[in-house]
Amino acid sequence: GNSVTQMEGPVTLSEEAFLTINCTYTATGYPSLFWYVQYPGEGLQLLLKATKADDKGSNKGFEATYRKETTSFHLEKGSVQVSDSAVYFCALASGSARQLTFGSGTQLTVLP
């Protein structure tokens, strides 16, 4: 079956530091890959996505590249801000109903 593995958190960084959150996946076929973000007290919202191999998704300074050869979709940002503090979920969509499979989430805290 499908599965998503994320690096364990929590991750604590200083403002302007470089961020990487690792994500690897197992899936049949050709899944679409996503990063969702959950700010405190809110529901998840889509941050970025990539639908085929070598695609790069980007939004709000975050980016991730769909690497089929390494089955990875690592999230990166060159300079984090305090407002980026949130929980980040890697996810994939595959199958006829396009159900999402989520990773366990990575808590990011950015200190001023």
Place this chain on the structure above:
Amino acid sequence: DAGITQSPRHKVTETGTPVTLRCHQTENHRYMYWYRQDPGHGLRLIHYSYGVKDTDKGEVSDGYSVSRSKTEDFLLTLESATSSQTSVYFCAISDLARVNTGELFFGEGSRLTVL
């Protein structure tokens, strides 16, 4: 923001009592989902709906039932709540164009505590 309202937002109940959570949308989206969020597990799919009266089970459906009698409402029922069902429950919606790429819009969540 997508128009999704979950109710109640917080509920405390006792083991063995029935509980119903409601998800209401104003987007006329075809697809609706119920997920639960637990530490270390991320989000897991409970049930989903692909149209009025059309529902299917997800990964963790045992102990839950759903109903969708109209497009805008998707109800999640715990017939007899157990402490293992203490969780945060999220409703999500999607339309036909986005569901094929897995893009969902989430509600703000309902926190359920079963004592």
